[in-house]
Amino acid sequence: MSEYQITKLNKVVRGSKRATYNIEEIHQILDDTFLCHIGYVWSDGAIVIPTAYGRDGDTIYIHGSLKNRMMTNLLEVGKASISVTHLDGLVMARSAFHHSANYRSATIFGNVRKVEDSEEKMKALQCILDHMVPGHWNNIRQPNTKEINATLVMAIKIDMASAKVRAEGVVDEKEDHELPIWSGVIPIKQVALAPISEKDLKEGISIPESVSKYVAKNKLS
Template sequence: MKKLYKMKEYPQTKINRIKRGANRGTYNVEKINTILDAGFLCYVGYIYDGKPITIPMAYARKEDKIYIHGSTGNRMLLSILESKETSITVMHLDGLVLARSGLHHSVNYRSATLFGNLKKVEKDEDKTKILRLIVDQMVPNQWDSLRPMYQKELDRTLVVEFTIETASAKIRDVGVADEPEDYKLEVWAGIIPIKQIAEYPIPDEGKPKSMEIPQHILDYYEKNK
């Protein structure tokens, strides 16, 4: 069977098919991966004690896998491992769309919602490789500048592998959509672009105060300032 990450589009199912605003939807694997790779924070849904809960988590993607981690007592990770499935959402806000009517105010965004199954990563070697992926998805090349992990840290860490079975994305990247008669009104309308930026790195107390900032951190700052 052909692996999903080699497919051009995710299969459309009852759970991932976009009904509202379908013209903004896509099932294209490459476009969805681009949305996933543009960030490192996702929202994971789960049921705990009969109540729905959504929690933000750091993640990394490799092919058709998403990796998340937490403590071995993390109730969300334990809950989704017990259910053997979950959904994950990633969203980037790109702009505020200010219309002539309150009803037509909107936002420009890129979002992807993933559905799939998951399993616990057992081997320390595999856990270490995945934690490296997560750290480096946050700041590229950061892992190599760190001290090696202690065994007690690995023992306290639960790593989960989520395999994307199907997914969909929605993208809005257009201007105001007002009622035809409203374009004659003396009301300002337009877009306020939104961008997440990095400010100049601030060293921690102690030795970092007297150290040069590593080049990979300066590179990240220059790229994202």
């Protein structure tokens, strides 16, 4: 079982019993969504921005405009920290103190670099789109030279990472078990509804298989 090295930076201190450094588990947490939050410092203030990403091995790709403040800041600093969280359930205890949530969260630390090579740049953009909806890259008009040149792509190598996972029921005080109060877990799931085609589509254009597969996999069941 391969794990990320534990350092002062990625060591989980609070709730350490829920920590994992397992590479496969952390990669799965990353692969189960496409939205992350990235923190950076600007004008002596901390800012956190949500952004889409794609993962290819131990590299995370993000993209933006050439003057994207967050990305230019991270490139200047040379390091980044990324956070990803899944909310899986609301844990409703008998007491206010023991209310909680079931979740899977991962925090990534890595060195950043600007993607200059045009072939890698195109591959990175495909990675981001296919991370969102697998296989959809082949259904679209791919970026032209002007669009590629107007896009800043950044690669973040995963050097260290840790995750925390809670997947259990209510942990109440024993004396509270006799109280006439309901407790339990409300499962939470992000679902996909039926796709809505644009009204100006040319006649005969059908929903791509990649979209149909995504909806079928993530529909309410």
